[in-house]
Amino acid sequence: MRILVTGGAGFIGSNFVRHILTAYPDDGVVVLDKLTYAGNVANLPPIAATPHLSFIQGDICDAEVVEHALTGCDAIVHFAAETHVDRSLLNAQDFIATNVQGTYTLLEAARKKDIQHFLYISTDEVYGNACSPEGVSRPSLETDTLRPLSPYAASKAGADMLAFSYWASYGLPVTITRCSNNYGPYQYPEKQLPLFIMNALEGRPLPIYGDGQHSRDWIHVCDHVEALAFILHQPAIRVAGEIFNIGAQEERSTLQNALTVLKILEKSDEQISFVQDRLGHVRRHAVDTTRIRLQLGWQSHISFTEGIRQTINWYQENTAWIESIKEKRNDFLNTALNLGVQRQ
Known part of the structure; x- marks a missing residue:
């Protein structure tokens, strides 16, 4: 199988690429990434020395670039997105452009190219607070109404539904996954856990929003990408038109x-x-993973206790990677790292 991986130089995308090249050595991977602030070719294996991996720098909103990248590909795994809630609250325009328009461009190209699998990576953010229709707090089901509470979540929900419509209208073999919060190696340090790790190591305050009781289900990125690769390698007839929650049942507060x-x-x-x-x-994010466990037989296996220690060790051992990120002097990242300094 030859797979186009959009956003493959980002956090989850690069971990997915590494997993595919190791677990499915006969597969080929084409990474399409715009290399915005969170994209980094250093997240990928050495491209020149990896015969089954190629890289194209480009924008998923550019139809010509997408058509070129899709040449010879059988499947699309679509990670590319603006993803940070805090950034979306400051400027939603890039989120709408990349997450909605970019997804549309990919779907159109996939429909014309007769792609065999289109795996759209959504998020549990689309559900808003995890609760039943009656307002009782419980893990979100794939059938729950989408109630996004941020511009980021709304842009992902829009793209999520657009992807589903291409299966319903055109028969494009789309599968949608909605995963809980990820952590692990190569995560850009504006996100909660790498930010906490870096600030703890460097003696800065760890900023806690509100009362600190906002709860999330946390899954190690290696578990997430394993699930995605497993879904991708199912017969399309088994997963097309399906939505699968992916999580680890590891709920923890900030x-x-x-x-x-x-x-x-x-x-x-x-x-x-x-x-x-x-x-x-959002007060609580959590997903019910019954469908993927019963229908496909997949479940996570890395505990948070094990995973967080592995993650801390990775950030301690990869100081050169961290320094390369800090050298870019991103204003938003600098603000995030120092958010608690004036409020001790």
Whole structure:
């Protein structure tokens, strides 16, 4: 199988590429990535020395670039997206352009090229707060109404439904996955856990929004990409038109995560710094994974206890990667790293 992986130089995308090249050595991978602030070719294996891997720098909103990248491909795994809630609250325009228009461009190209599998990577953010139709808190089901609470989540929900419509209208073999919060190697440090790890290591406060009790289900990225590769290699007739939640049943609050990182690194709890809550902050994200477990027989296997230690070790051992990120002097990242400094 030859796979076009959009956003393959990002956090989850690059981990997916590494997994495919290891677990499915006969597959070929074409990475299409715009290389915005979070995309980094250093996240990928050495391209020149990896015969089954090729790289194209380009925008998924550019139809000509997409058509060229799809040449000879059998499947698309679509990661490319603007993903950070906080950034979307400041400027939603890029999220609408990339996440909605970019997905449309890919779907149209896939329809014309007769692609065999189109795997769209959505998010549990599309559900909003995890609850039943009656308002009772519980893990989200694939059949729940989408109630996104941020511009990022809304852009993903729009693209999610657009992808589904291409299966319903044109018979394009689309599969949608909605995963819980990821963590692990190569994650851009504006996100919660790498930010906590870096700040703990470098002696800065760990900023905690609101009361710190916002809860998320956390899955190690290696579990997530294993699930995606497993779905991709199912017969299309078995997964086309389906939506699968992916999660680990590892719900933890923001405050719990901060305290865990500090404990593992033997740092003082005094590095905790509570800051003003963000707008539209979802109280609980969690997904019910019954469908993927019963229908496909897949479930996660990396515990948070094991995974967070592995992740902390990775950031400790990959200081050159971290320094290369910091050298870019991204204003938003700098603000995120120092968010709690003035509020101790």
